[in-house]
Amino acid sequence: xxxxxxxxxxxxxKAQADAAQEAAVGRAGALATEAKLLFQQKVYDQxxxxxxxxxxxxxxxxxxxxxxxxxxxxxxxAKAVALFKAYVALDQxxxxxxxxxxxxxxxxxxxxxxxxxxxxxxxxxxxxxxxxxxxxxxxxxxxxxxxxxDxxxxxxxxAAAAARSLAEAEARQQAERQAALAAQSGxxxxxxxxxxxxxxxxxxxxxxxxxxGFTAGTAIGAAVFLGLAAAEQxxxxxxxxxxxxQEDKVRYLDHASNYDTFRVTAIGFGIVAAGLGSWAGYxxxxxxxxxxxxxxRTGGWQLQFLASGVALGF
Numbered sequence: 667x668x669x670x671x672x673x674x675x676x677x678x679x680k681a682q683a684d685a686a687q688e689a690a691v692g693r694a695g696a697l698a699t700e701a702k703l704l705f706q707q708k709v710y711d712q713x714x715x716x717x718x719x720x721x722x723x724x725x726x727x728x729x730x731x732x733x734x735x736x737x738x739x740x741x742x743x744a745k746a747v748a749l750f751k752a753y754v755a756l757d758q759x760x761x762x763x764x765x766x767x768x769x770x771x772x773x774x775x776x777x778x779x780x781x782x783x784x785x786x787x788x789x790x791x792x793x794x795x796x797x798x799x800x801x802x803x804x805x806x807x808x809x810x811x812x813x814x815x816d817x818x819x820x821x822x823x824x825a826a827a828a829a830r831s832l833a834e835a836e837a838r839q840q841a842e843r844q845a846a847l848a849a850q851s852g853x854x855x856x857x858x859x860x861x862x863x864x865x866x867x868x869x870x871x872x873x874x875x876x877x878x879g880f881t882a883g884t885a886i887g888a889a890v891f892l893g894l895a896a897a898e899q900x901x902x903x904x905x906x907x908x909x910x911x912q913e914d915k916v917r918y919l920d921h922a923s924n925y926d927t928f929r930v931t932a933i934g935f936g937i938v939a940a941g942l943g944s945w946a947g948y949x950x951x952x953x954x955x956x957x958x959x960x961x962x963r964t965g966g967w968q969l970q971f972l973a974s975g976v977a978l979g980f
Contacts, residue, residue, distance in 0.1 A: 701732065833934055894932075
């Protein structure tokens with residue numbers, strides 16, 4: 667591609683200018699020569715800069731045209747269009763040069779429009795992809811939350827079933843104990859006269875102490891599990907506002923599961939303690955009736971029953 671020929675005639679040989687003007691013209695000529703060399707070497711951006719430096723000194727339209735051409739060849743179309751538009755606006759620019767610049771502007775503007783359209787399409791595609799990724803992430807989070815909720819519900823159902831089983835077992839045990847006590851009471855009533863004649867000391871009935879021990883043990887067990895449930899509930903509540911990682915979610919589910927298990931167990935122990943309390947109340951009411959106890963159990967059998975009841979409660 668040829669450059670405008672004005673660069674070779676920057677310094678008129680017969681010009682009668684002052685020293686400053688001559689220095690400016692000389693500097694502009696040197697810059698134009700350097701710009702032409704850079705243009706030939708295809709260092710277009712530096713060539714355009716040199717042409718613009720020369721144009722700033724002497725305001726020759728050809729230098730502005732050549733700077734625009736350098737940007738055009740270098741692929742910097744936006745800068746080239748801006749300089750060509752500035753060239754077309756110059757009054758001293760030749761008509762054929764303006765026509766050439768206008769044609770170049772039209773071609774480059776079409777390319778720039780295509781590039782801008784492609785960039786806009788790419789940006790829209792990237793925005794759509796980002797939106798789809800966000801929607802997928804939200805859907806995954808919702809699915810994980812639902813899975814966690816289902817797991818928690820299943821764990822609560824298992825804990826409730828375990829509590830029911832425990833309560834039924836305790837109810838059966840209590841019924842068996844009451845049946846055994848009733849049978850023993852009947853036997854004691856039949857043999858009370860024989861016991862009164864036999865050797866040994868007459869002491870209060872031993873069963874109130876056992877009932878008190880069992881009741882105390884289960885009540886303590888209920889209190890212990892209730893405290894454990896409160897601790898797990900507090901730990902789960904502390905984790906709930908900051909469930910960011912999978913590890914946090916697993917820990918939260920563990921605390922929630924432990925809370926449900928301990929709470930249900932505490933309820934079971936409370937139910938058993940209530941039943942045993944009724945038994946203890948009954949036995950304390952019946953305590954006024956004497957029973958014959960062998961002499962070897964006199965002195966300390968109450969403490970043994972109380973300890974065994976506490977141990978059974980735990």
